[in-house]
Amino acid sequence: MKLPLLSLLSLTVCASAAGPPRIAVMQLRHETVTFLPNETTREDFIYPGSPAKGEALLKTQPKGDMGGFVKVAREYGAVLAGIESPGMPETGIGSGWVTRDAYEHFTGRMIEELKAQGPFDGVYLALHGAMAVRGIARPEAELARRVREVVGPKAVIAGTFDPHGNEDAEFLKHADLAFAYKYYPHYDAHLQGERAARMMIRAIRGDYRPAHAVRTVPILSATVYQWTGQHPWSTLVQRCLTWEAREPDVYVNFFYSFPWADVPDAGMCFQVITNGDAALAKTVADDLADTAWRMRAEMFSATPIHPVAEAVGQVKKALEQSRAPVVLADYSDRSGNATWVLREVIAQDLAKVVIATIKDDRALNALARAGAKQGDSFDMDVGGYVDESAGQPVRVKGVIEHLSGDGKGGVKAARIRFGRGNLLMLSPQLVQYMDPQSIRKDGVDITQFEVFAIKSRVHFRRGFDDNGFAKTILLVEPPGPFMGTVHLDALRYENLRVSEFYPFSEK
Ligand SMILES: [Zn+2]
Incomplete structure (x- = not known):
């Protein structure tokens, strides 16, 4: 009124x-x-x-x-x-x-x-x-x-x-x-x-x-x-x-x-x-x-943020000390296509990790074109192509555990087994899992995994943290100040001046 x-x-x-x-x-x-x-x-x-x-x-x-x-x-x-x-x-x-x-x-x-x-x-x-x-x-x-x-x-x-x-x-x-x-x-x-x-x-x-x-x-x-x-x-x-x-x-x-x-x-x-x-x-x-x-x-x-390599190292320590399940949350990936965590999981030979997910419609289309089916071997570059912030494509060799068709001859999701009991989930869009049940609903036996590598900033706390599920939670960021970064002063704003806002006003 x-x-x-x-x-x-x-x-x-x-x-x-x-x-x-x-x-x-x-x-x-x-x-x-x-x-x-x-x-x-x-x-x-x-x-x-x-x-x-x-x-x-x-x-x-x-x-x-x-x-x-x-x-x-x-x-x-x-x-x-x-x-x-x-x-x-x-x-x-x-x-x-x-x-x-x-x-x-x-x-x-x-x-x-x-x-x-x-x-x-x-x-x-x-x-x-x-x-x-x-x-x-x-x-x-x-x-x-x-x-x-x-x-x-x-x-x-x-x-x-x-x-x-x-x-x-x-x-x-x-x-x-x-x-x-x-x-x-x-x-x-x-x-x-x-x-x-x-x-x-x-x-x-x-x-x-x-x-x-x-x-x-x-x-x-x-x-x-x-x-x-x-x-x-x-x-x-x-x-x-x-x-x-x-x-x-x-x-x-x-x-x-x-x-x-x-x-x-x-x-x-x-x-x-x-x-x-x-x-x-x-x-x-x-x-x-x-x-x-x-x-x-x-x-x-209040919220520490770790470089990817250091975070994956900390995951190993957490697993040795029986502080699983572990959540590795890439907070900065806005396209879903980023491979920073996947690359480091492979480099440090981490086991029992579910990568949920990497957005890669190219790989899904390629699987559809090749007529791939469950049980086939998989040897492809995944992710890392949308922009600089997504990193580089990562070669993954494994076995196709599951493919979901889109009803029109295409593939809308895929799960790839690789490494020591790891699972890579491929999706056509950025997926932000907020709870382990949603990963299970998408067909994954979550009891097989100790590490959940997800893409989320805070919403995941609903189902991974505020309910006591995860014993260890690590937020990770990629090397560059990419879009989605906490380093907002690295972004090109046109309608507001970042230097007028704390903490950038005190730099
Ligand atoms: Zn909101």
């Missing part, structure tokens, strides 16, 4: 006073890695299930923010209209700048449908926050602005966000409410969706009058550092929760930021929403921003 104070006081019932609140639901999400060469196009958002509208849209992500929102909004008797919206692009986090065409196409259709189906008492936007669109500096805030133009000042606009969102004060200039997941891995998406629904209904009824304060903090961190399972990240999350607990109706968003989107609002940010108490909102935002700034050095020192 963007209202002058006087009209705020008189607003006690929803626009459709006679009936239940009518709420439009839409989504627009991407975590854009602007340093990738391939743009994210309109076509990337179009696949079976996307775009979706009506009940199909409302049923996407039942365990996510959308599911939480829909569940609670309906508990309050709201009538929901699923506005045609795209899902995450099929490229996932493997594509760069979203084209202006894609943004205008999908938001244009949303706005038209919003007009056609209105009026609405509220609009829910399921967002991510790290979308980067050519020519639009703050795409989520811009969407909120366009929605506001349609629904007018009385309607309540609420968004849910991923904490990797690059956000500042702009979204809340056009929207009333924002709720970001607090944990990384992101355990609480459903909860934040539930909150968004409940607070939107209260705001529609005039029982909650959002007052905001926003503080940005000049800290820019690679996502590998941002695990909220350890200090100081866990301490900051706890402090947000404490503020929410001690003051009724206070909501805090802690955006850690996503540094691989070269956008002007990248960097850490706290948003605080209170029930009409702007001074309290400012107190809380200042406290959190100042606390984060005091802890800035620990944010980076």
Whole structure:
């Protein structure tokens, strides 16, 4: 509700006073890695299930923010209209700048449908926050602005966000409410969706009058550092929760930021929403921003990162000391094609390793062309061809354990036995395994392996660490400051100055 104070006081019932609140639901999400060469196009958002509208849209992500929102909004008797919206692009986090065409196409259709189906008492936007669109500096805030133009000042606009969102004060200039997941891995998406629904209904009824304060903090961190399972990240999350607990109706968003989107609002940010108490909102935002700034050095020192060769050496030690299973997580591989760990596993003759995975559509196509089948010998170069950061192709000699067909005569995945009880998984795309069960689901008997070489920064902690599975966890980085590096000052930003952000400001 963007209202002058006087009209705020008189607003006690929803626009459709006679009936239940009518709420439009839409989504627009991407975590854009602007340093990738391939743009994210309109076509990337179009696949079976996307775009979706009506009940199909409302049923996407039942365990996510959308599911939480829909569940609670309906508990309050709201009538929901699923506005045609795209899902995450099929490229996932493997594509760069979203084209202006894609943004205008999908938001244009949303706005038209919003007009056609209105009026609405509220609009829910399921967002991510790290979308980067050519020519639009703050795409989520811009969407909120366009929605506001349609629904007018009385309607309540609420968004849910991923904490990797690059956000500042702009979204809340056009929207009333924002709720970001607090944990990384992101355990609480459903909860934040539930909150968004409940607070939107209260705001529609005039029982909650959002007052905001926003503080940005000049800290820019690679996502590998941002695990909220350890200090100081866990301490900051706890402090947000404490503020929410001690003051009724206070909501805090802690955006850690996503540094691989070269956008002007990248960097850490706290948003605080209170029930009409702007001074309290400012107190809380200042406290959190100042606390984060005091802890800035620990944010980076809490997670050691090892060069690949040293890490593989440490794996050997861990195995000698019975500290298995071991996770070797290559945090920096953004294409999935990198071979640094595979090369070192072979060089140091490590045993019982599953390499999960190397993206290599070339090798998969070659296997298909050759009519390869299970039990055949395998002798090929794999990976290391997408770009410099992927390293060099590595020769692997072994036996084909399994091939999965794509139903059209092609091969969509392969497993190769090699060395001393090792397994190489080949995939057509970057695969980020978040738990051992998913590797098992893909056909691997995980009990045969002591070392899990995966490609993930933090999300793997969900299933390999936070549940006690792995006894040893090593994060590794390749030799160069490639894209995906923690050395953000080695990247060519155009829309923000890395030298203005800690820790690069102190170099
Ligand atoms: Zn995230």
